[in-house]
Amino acid sequence: MIKGFLFDLDGVIVDTAVYHYQAWRRMANELGFDISEEFNETLKGISRMDSIARILEHGKVSLPEERILELAKLKNEWYLEEVEKMTSANVLPGIQELISQLKAGGYKISLGSASKNAPKILERIGLAPEFDAIVDGNSVKKSKPDPEVFIKGAEALNLKNEECLVIEDAFAGIEAAHAAGMKAIGIGTKENLPNADLILASFEEVKLEDLFKEL
Ligand code: BG6
Ligand code: MG
Secondary structure, three states: OOOEEEEOOEOOOEOHHHHHHHHHHHHHHHOOOOOOHHHHHOOOOOOHHHHHHHHHHHOOOOOOHHHHHHHHHHHHHHHHHHHOOOOHHHEOOOHHHHHHHHHHOOOEEEEEOOOOOHHHHHHHHOOHHHOOEEEOOOOOOOOOOOOHHHHHHHHHOOOOHHHEEEEEOOHHHHHHHHHOOOEEEEEOOOOOOOOOOEEEOOOOOOOHHHHHHHO
16 A cells, blocks of 8 residues: 655656756767767666766766766756756646645655755755655665665655655666565656656646556
């Protein structure tokens, strides 16, 4: 029986996945190569340092550790320029309503994000007080598809893994949910998320009871 929901942040609650892509693309372009949207799919849910390693490998660029750290910092500054402009208007359609339905239904909710910027983003969009727990890039060591982030989310809610349902927009995130013994709803398309237990384009007009019928 499901008692809790674990929400990914980037690409689920807010459309920051686009800002991550733009900033990584700018960095790649400055290094003399490009990254496609298709390649970007493989970066979703992956921590900042693991992402930069994958991007440099993709561009066949080898750099000293110090320079890699500098570039990751720069990418984050570009990314935060967009985050600073965010308000509650950036919450994706249907998310606020879903959270209200979950609260009314007595479900617990936790964040389960790889992002170190998660607290800042939740503050900006005004959703921080809604969460019973926050597990983010500051509290985990291993990147999705490792299940650590969701195992910690279930623990923080005092629930068993199988009592939690994950909401994700990343292939790696759905793999992480499954590795934790949880089902996952994918926000996206069948092509991008063939591993999801249920696919939705968004939460707009989605009723909780209908979700459970389809899972
Ligand atoms: C994930 C994103 O949520 O967080 C990744 O899908 C991102 O694209 C990762 O790299 C880490 O985010 P941040 O904000 O700590 O750089
Ligand atoms: Mg995501």
